[in-house]
Amino acid sequence: MGPAESLTNGRESELLRMVSRRTAGCGNCPPSLPDEPLHLNAFDVHVWRTSLVLADSLLSQLSASLSPEERARAERFAFEDARVRFIAAHGMLRTIMSRYVNERPGTLMFTSGRHGKPSLAGLRGAAEKVRFNLAHSHDSALIAVARNREVGIDLERIRGNVESLKLAERFFSPSEFELLRHLPSDQANRLFFTLWTSKEAYLKARGTGLSLGLDRFEVRLVPEEPMARVRLLGESREHENCLVRILSLGPDYAGAVAAEGEDWRVSYRQWPEPGADRRQG
């Protein structure tokens, strides 16, 4: 039985009806992600950027691949926009990951670690070594994929109404706060989001979430250098066996990816192609 057929009555099927209603009027449906396996070598970290504002036909396909638990989570969002973005992010994640592990999107199983970090479950052989992490903010999502190394990714829409210095003083390390304190406010604001996403990406690679305080470590940014090292404060060793890479995501977003080891490089992918991702009808 396919995932769409396994929908039960009630709230779950209401969710699919809602997505199907949006499908009406789709005259220019975007293509699916090519149905071909995706490969990672030992040094690759693939970073996928996806829009969460999708054509209805694609949203409907993605929705059909979600598990009952994911549908139940989607149902719990009070606002339709948040519900639709959740469906888009998790459907995208399933579709993209399915190509790396050679399974159908709807058959993927996930499990989560002590602090909630999700990983793929029930796979064998090379597929078992595939790691990923997801981040979403506003209408964009990022997915990092790597082989045999933990990855973490974070994304934030840059907002001007954030008290960045106050937040940095409260949550960042003293030297990170010092770095921001002397900058003009617009630069400080942008750097605040860069640091924030770098630090979260590191925490997400470790899987601890915010249970390891943001002030317990430093991301050592170097001007013009996209790769940064991480130092745990109060530890004797110089830095962690982990690097953070700042991502270039345009004027509206800040983001970073972190991965274990120092011998990796990022390659960017985007799906759907820009322009094919707007809602129809």
Ligand SMILES: CC(C)(COP(=O)(O)OP(=O)(O)OC[C@H]1O[C@@H](n2cnc3c(N)ncnc32)[C@H](O)[C@@H]1OP(=O)(O)O)[C@@H](O)C(=O)NCCC(=O)NCCS
């Ligand atoms: C992980 C965390 C930093 C994410 O922060 P965020 O900026 O709000 O959200 P992002 O968009 O960056 O990431 C969310 C995604 O990260 C992933 N994620 C969740 N927990 C994670 C963790 N501990 N480590 C890495 N990734 C995690 C999920 O895929 C999640 O997507 P979903 O919520 O749609 O399922 C934050 O939620 C956190 O600290 N969680 C841990 C909470 C905790 O300690 N729980 C204990 C449970 S026993």
